[in-house]
Each structure stands twice: as structure tokens, then as C-alpha cells.
Amino acid sequence: MRPLEGITVLDFTQAYSGPYCAMNLGDYGARVIKVERVEDGDQSRYWGPYVNGGNSGYFAVYNRNKESIAIDLSEPEGKEVIRKLFAQVDVVLENFKYGTMDKLGVGYDVAKEINPEIIFASITGFGQTGPMRKSTAYDNVIECMCGFMEMTGYPDGPALRSGASVGDSYTGIMMFLGIVMACYNKMRTGRGCRVDVAMLDTMFATIEDAVLAYSLTGEQISRTGNARPREVVPYDKYVCRDGEIAVGITDDDMWPGFCEAIGRPELQDDPLYASGELRRRNYEKFTATMREFMKDKSADDMVKRFMEHGVSAAPVLLPIEALDNEQFKARDMVKTIEDINVGKYKGFGIPIKFSETPGGIAKSSPLLGENTEDIMKSLGYSDAEIEELIKEEIVGVPEE
Numbered sequence: 001m002r003p004l005e006g007i008t009v010l011d012f013t014q015a016y017s018g019p020y021c022a023m024n025l026g027d028y029g030a031r032v033i034k035v036e037r038v039e040d041g042d043q044s045r046y047w048g049p050y051v052n053g054g055n056s057g058y059f060a061v062y063n064r065n066k067e068s069i070a071i072d073l074s075e076p077e078g079k080e081v082i083r084k085l086f087a088q089v090d091v092v093l094e095n096f097k098y099g100t101m102d103k104l105g106v107g108y109d110v111a112k113e114i115n116p117e118i119i120f121a122s123i124t125g126f127g128q129t130g131p132m133r134k135s136t137a138y139d140n141v142i143e144c145m146c147g148f149m150e151m152t153g154y155p156d157g158p159a160l161r162s163g164a165s166v167g168d169s170y171t172g173i174m175m176f177l178g179i180v181m182a183c184y185n186k187m188r189t190g191r192g193c194r195v196d197v198a199m200l201d202t203m204f205a206t207i208e209d210a211v212l213a214y215s216l217t218g219e220q221i222s223r224t225g226n227a228r229p230r231e232v233v234p235y236d237k238y239v240c241r242d243g244e245i246a247v248g249i250t251d252d253d254m255w256p257g258f259c260e261a262i263g264r265p266e267l268q269d270d271p272l273y274a275s276g277e278l279r280r281r282n283y284e285k286f287t288a289t290m291r292e293f294m295k296d297k298s299a300d301d302m303v304k305r306f307m308e309h310g311v312s313a314a315p316v317l318l319p320i321e322a323l324d325n326e327q328f329k330a331r332d333m334v335k336t337i338e339d340i341n342v343g344k345y346k347g348f349g350i351p352i353k354f355s356e357t358p359g360g361i362a363k364s365s366p367l368l369g370e371n372t373e374d375i376m377k378s379l380g381y382s383d384a385e386i387e388e389l390i391k392e393e394i395v396g397v398p399e400e
Contacts, residue, residue, distance in 0.1 A: 002029025003357045007183060009091040010082075011035065011066065014042040016139075016165055017199065018095035018123050019062040020172035025091075025179065026065030027350055028359040033085070033375060034066045034366065038396035041070065041368040055341040063365040064337065064347075069376075070369035070396030073104050077394045082106045084379045086114040090186075091179055095123040098133045108194050117192040119182045123175050127198030137199060139167035146204040147211075154225040171202045227287070233279035234258065237316065238290060243299035244316040247306055252276055257309035261302075262293060339364035369396040 007030040011022040019042070026032040036042050047058040072078045083106070086092070092111055094101055101107040101122075108120040122128060125137020140161050143149040148167075153160035175197045182195050204211075209230065213221050221230065226237040226246070235248035249258055252275055259267045267273050272282045279286055294302065299315050306313035317325065323346055328334050333349040341364070350359040372395050376386045389395045 001357055002027075002359055003354060004180075004183075005029035007031070007091065008089045009033065009093055009179075010085050010089040012092070012094040012096065012101070013123070015044055015095070016062065016168040017172045017175075018093060019044065020169055021123065021175040021179070022066065022093055023062050023064060024173070024176045025093075026363075027361065028352070029357075030091075032066040033089070033371070034063065034068045035073075035082070036068055036070050036368055036396075038070045038072045038369070038393055041068070045368070051342045057342050057345065060337075060339045060342045060345070060365040061347050064339075064361055065363050066366055067371035067375065068366035068369055069372045071372075072394050073106065075394050077389060077392075079105050081376070081379065081395065083110070083114055085375075086111045086118060088379075089115075089118070090183065091119045091121060093121045093123075093175070093179070097136060098124050098126075098128065112192060115192070117186060117190060119179060119186060119192045119195060121175055121179050121182070121195040121197070123171055123197050123199070125199050127201060128194075128196045132200075139165040139199070142167040142199045142203050146200055147207050148203050151207065151210055151223050153223045155223060159223065166206075167199050167203050170206060171197060171199045174202045227283070229280060229283040231280075232276065233283050233286060234290060236287065236290070238294040240294050240297050240299040240302060245294075245299050245303055245313055246316065247302075247311060247313040249311060254311055257311050258306070261305040261309040261311055262290075264293075335361060337361060337364065340367060340370075341365050367398040369398055372397050 004025060007025070009022060009025050009030050009032045011018070011032050011034045013019050013022055013034075014036075022032050022034070034042070040046070042059060042063070044062070045056050045059045047056050049057045051057060069081075071081055073082065086106075102109070108122075111118050111120050124133070125142060126132040126135055140149075143152075143161055143166075144159075149159045149161055151159075152162055175195065178195045178197055182193055186192055210221055213219050213230075224230070227233070228235045232248065232250050235250075237244055237246045247258075249255060255274075255276075256265075256268050259265050271278070273279050273286060303313045303315055322328060323334050331349070331353075333351070335347055335349045336344060337347050338344050350361070352359065372390075373386055376389075376395065377383075381389075386395070390397055
């Protein structure tokens with residue numbers, strides 16, 4: 001048994017943040033019914049990479065453990081299907097632009113009238129309140145607005161977007177947590193609620209020292225590349241003769257081990273570097289010394305030496321190299337998945353490990369409308385009624 005079994009989620013989301021949230025709910029046992037457009041489904045079905053005649057690997061990765069029902073929400077008969085589903089589900093999850101669900105006639109007020117205990121969860125760029133609530137947003141825009149992008153990159157270069165869409169993934173995880181808390185509160189009180197998560201709020205809450213420094217000292221700080229010269233030194237990426245490594249220490253107890261690892265024990269008491277404060281003060285000189293030292297060393301050898309002395313270090317790996325990393329394999333984080341849309345592929349596993357109720361990948365991503373007929377029958381529709389709705393393109397099923 002998985003920890004969220006017994007919870008049913010009606011999932012209207014598409015693209016990344018919402019599907020990532022719903023995927024996590026499904027991974028840990030919730031039944032996720034994905035609502036898609038009849039004609040073309042979730043927009044991410046058209047995001048690369050493509051295989052098997054144009055099917056999307058992107059869609060496959062983030063839509064595992066889900067069922068699919070295809071419905072035309074612009075038609076009264078389609079809205080009626082949704083209203084019937086509202087009576088049966090625990091959670092509604094959507095990431096449409098502000099107000100879209102209300103305009104469709106299937107918003108929170110309608111849902112809670114049908115099912116007073118329902119949890120109605122909305123992901124948007126800017127939330128359900130505030131002057132920008134109606135504005136469209138994507139990850140890159142949010143990273144700009146909250147200061148995240150300004151803090152990313154090197155001091156002498158332009159602000160950079162993060163390498164992955166962290167605004168989407170962080171927001172998806174935040175909503176995942178919000179839904180689980182709302183379900184717990186419902187279990188205690190019998191009451192549903194509206195859950196409102198904004199990408200902008202989520203990303204602003206991840207900004208560490210920039211806001212704090214300005215608030216406490218009035219100092220405006222900016223990006224520092226891979227190093228953290230204001231907080232801890234060494235904490236950086238270095239170029240070796242055959243690769244790059246990252247290494248860091250967070251307190252002075254680790255400094256002797258660092259010095260032993262690089263074969264320079266005399267640096268422990270060096271008047272320039274003997275304490276964290278001194279190393280921060282002399283960051284430029286220290287960094288020049290380390291770069292010179294590392295440039296002719298083997299990356300693997302240096303990582304081994306650091307680890308032997310209790311210093312955190314790792315090589316800079318390509319994502320495809322991570323697939324063969326023994327630590328990922330030991331943690332069951334590299335999974336071979338057989339998917340109905342794209343075939344067999346390697347993807348990521350389940351990050352949260354439960355000793356008694358582990359999550360799991362029980363189902364591949366769905367075909368568009370794969371479960372339409374079964375779900376309609378569970379709502380009381382007859383075969384003839386379903387056939388007529390399919391004929392009228394109110395609901396959709398997989399193409400033959």
C-alpha cells in the first residue's frame with residue numbers, strides 16, 4: 001500500500017508545474033484522473049524529444065501513474081461530466097490562467113457546492129490575489145521577477161536562467177505539500193478548502209541571503225558564480241586537468257581535512273587562511289592559489305582524496321553520466337520504464353523513501369482519452385450515451 005492510496009485527484013493541469021505535482025501525488029498512491037482536451041490533449045504531448053512517430057518523451061516522464069479522460073469543456077455535456085466527477089473526487093488540481101475555471105463554469109464555488117469537502121488546488125504565476133493575478137507567467141519570467149535570475153551567473157557576466165525549470169518544479173512540489181496538508185486537515189475536520197500556490201511566491205521564498213542582507217544591513221548583494229565568498233570559503237568549482245570538481249567546507253573543523261587532502265598541511269595555520277573569516281577576507285588570493293594547484297591534478301583523484309578526509313566533493317557530471325552513478329542505482333533512482341506512448345526509457349525514481357509504504361511507478365503515461373469510457377461508466381453513463389458523446393466529440397477516446 002502506498003501512502004496516498006484512497007485519495008482521488010481530478011487533474012486539469014498541463015505543461016510542467018501542475019503535471020509534476022500530480023505525478024508526485026500519483027507516485028505515492030493517489031488515483032490521478034487527468035482531464036485533457038479532446039482534440040490534442042495536454043500541450044506537453046507536443047514537446048520534445050519525440051519518438052514512436054512523434055510521441056513526446058517529455059509528456060511520458062511527467063505523466064506516469066495517471067489516467068486520461070478527454071473532454072470538451074466548452075460544451076454543456078462536457079461540463080456535466082466534470083460536475084459528476086466533482087461529487088466523487090477528493091482533490092481538484094488546476095494550473096490554468098486566473099479565472100479560467102470559473103469562466104468554464106467548473107470553478108471552486110461550483111465544486112464546493114457539489115462536494116463541500118472538496119480540496120480545490122490552483123497553481124498560477126501570481127496567485128489568486130494581487131494586481132498581477134490575471135497575468136501570464138512562465139518559469140523564465142518568474143525567475144526574473146523574484147530576483148532569482150539576478151543571483152545566478154558570474155559577477156562579470158549577465159544574469160542567467162537556471163539550468164532546469166526550477167520555478168515550475170519548486171512550485172509543483174509546494175503544491176504537492178499543500179494538497180497533502182489539506183488532506184490531513186480534512187481528515188481532522190471534515191472540511192475542504194481552496195489551496196492557492198503562486199510560482200512568484202514560491203521562488204521568492206527560495207532567495208537566501210540577498211533579501212536578508214538588504215533587510216538587515218542595507219547592502220545589496222549580487223551573483224557570485226559557483227562560489228559563496230560572503231559565507232564560506234572554500235565552496236567552489238575548480239578545473240582539473242581532465243574535468244571539473246566541486247568542493248566545499250562549511251565550518252573550520254573541516255579546514256584541516258581540506259589542507260591534508262591537497263597536501264598542504266601548513267595552510268592550517270597560515271595567517272591568511274587559518275579561519276573562515278580570514279579565508280573570506282582573502283578569497284581572491286585563496287581562489288587563485290587553488291586554481292593553480294588544481295589545474296594539473298586528476299579530478300577523480302582529488303575527489304577521492306577530499307572524501308577520504310571527510311570533505312564534501314564531487315565531479316561535475318553530465319546528466320547521462322548520472323544515470324550510471326552507483327549512488328543513484330543504490331537508491332533506486334534510475335528506473336527503466338515501459339511506456340505505452342514512447343516505449344522503454346530510463347527515468348528518475350521515487351525520491352522519498354518510506355520503510356513501510358513506499359511509492360512506486362505502477363503505470364505508464366496514458367494515451368489521450370485512454371480511460372474515458374471506463375470513467376464515464378463509473379459515473380453512470382450507458383454505452384449508448386458514451387457512444388453518442390464520442391460521436392459528437394464531447395469526449396474522446398484513443399485513435400484506432
